[in-house]
Amino acid sequence: MNKRKIVSKLFLSIFTLFTIISLVLPFSNAKAEEKTYIIATDVTFAPFEFQDENGDFVGIDMDLLKAIAEDQGFKYQVRPLGFNAAVQALEAKQVDAVIAGMSITDERKLKFDFSDPYFDSGVIMAVDEDNNKVSSYEDLKGERVAVKTGTEGAAFAQSIQDKYGFKVVTFDDSANMYEDVKTGNSIACFDDYPVLAYGVKQGNGLKIVTDKESGSSYGFAVAKGENAELLQMFNDGLSNLKASGEYQKILDKYLETGDEEADSGFFGLLKESFPSLMSGLKMTIILTVVSLVAATILGVIFGLFQVSNKKLLRAIATIYVDIFRGTPLLVQAFFIYFGIPAALDIRITAVVAGIITLSLNAGAYIAEIVRGGIQSVDKGQMEASRSLGLPYRKAMSKVVLPQAIRIMIPSFINQFVITLKDTSILSIIGINELTQSGKIIIARNLESFQMWLIVGIIYFIIIMILTKVSNHLERRIKHGEN
């Protein structure tokens, strides 16, 4: 073929070799054991990161990261947390870096160190494909416009909303934002160019009606003053990839190639998404079971505290129950996952944080169920037991609790169902349970309606099974009584 390519390849190989020698050698000397970097990303930000049909994370960010890591020889692990969670996780130093199609802004620079820009983005506006009335910002007067939180599109929309007189509504992921436009709740949406272009190509039912507003650039971020070597490796790798042409290949793969037609019928979708959904369901069940076991233990302990004759124990239990019943589960999850690790400078995984949150939350409700159950047992039972000389604990465990448990069973079953459904809230801290699996799949295929229907049906079936089994158990226990 042509000589120039061979020469440039040769030159590049030498260059790469030099880079590797100059970087890796001193680095590997300095650090004996190899570090695995935890890198957080979004889950629903096609074409930068999304799950393919096999459940693997792909996209421009993912492919770039992989290529750079190979080029620079570092190990990493990707945590798809969702954009906001990823940013907060980095602030809390729960992760080493974030790559999530994140625009480099002055505000973010205060908290993070950014790599060289790896993608120049911009903002465009899209409307429903059947909408022929809106073609410019002037047509937005008095209308609702959808944006995704924290994106450049959102910042741009907010900067012009007074000028053009529209109202901005924010969503946490692109799929929901597109759906809001499709259903007509919002007249238009602003999103980052590559994302919206990808969505339109995937057949999200929208069309692009404006030219690209040039915007800022995307960068790879680490916490301020931390992981400088990782940042350096990213920059070096990026320039290597740009020089080798690998960079452009990755971009083209997601922005230029035509789209293969997927089977978007209900059963086609079900078949395609089934493995991901089942692994999500598995996580949902693990979260539910582990949390409920812990919550039951907590609930019984604090429930007993509440009926104790010791003021201190009653006070402790009351405070616990009041706090966890008096705040939303979502806030508790954020506090435990982001707040506590940041304050104490420790790391906990999202799953552990999720289980702690659900256990403490359900434990508070179970404590109330236990208290109510114990108090509904006739006082004469305790008196008769004590009059026989049984100590309080024995009287409680042998006489009062066995009767109280029968009274509590329906409330317990109710709490089990609530906790199972509450696991879906934990998708917000990036746990890949059933709801999150649904979100991830929708990010890829943009089939909101059918996918949420499938996810809803799975929850329904599981809860129906749980309810039937519980009712059967309840009948058996009641039957055993007579």
Added chain:
Amino acid sequence: MEKISVKNLKKNFGDLEVLKSISLDVHEGEVICIIGPSGSGKSTFLRCLNLLEEVTDGEVIIHGVNLTDKNIDINKVRENIGMVFQHFNLFPHLTILENITLAPVELKKATKEQAKEAALKLLERVGLKDKAGVKPDQLSGGQKQRVAIARALAMKPDIMLFDEPTSALDPEMVGEVLAVMKQLAEEGMTMVIVTHEMGFAREVADRVIFMDGGYIVEQGTPEEIFGNPQNERTKDFLNKVL
């Protein structure tokens, strides 16, 4: 030594003075029946004898042990004081046999086998051996109360307290419970009985105590109290109930 010795016992519920100052000695083997109008403090007094109610002031001494002393093990004391309640308070989740064996087994007074054997003997004594395997909700009120007595006796107490044991029973069932109690009295058990059964009190009691307004108003043999009451309030009460 007196079996039970109560000195200047006072009991308040909040601002309400239920027992104003009660002193009473009970000898071994004595059967005491406490009568009086409702609200007179009879049941509260009885419940102070095994500390189911906390004592506000005064002393309750059972077999030489002062119950108002914070350092005593109240559970040990209660093992020797059986109590029978108006509403039976059988354990509904356990069989009749288990109701009786629970405390002796849990408190390591007997092995399971020994407790079971003893329980069956007690059930035979109260005429309910054939009910050993059933749950309390299959028994009549009179049967329940007889089981409750057997349950209390399983701990081999030397004092038995009865808190209106026949008040919640249908009239035709009162007799069977009183018969068991009478048998117990004849065997020499020390008993304190709060009751409205004047016939029973007259027949079985060694001493009858009339309480009203938180005081012991009058006490004496059944002949003295029922035949020749001295106090106006006693006369008034007996006129109403007899």
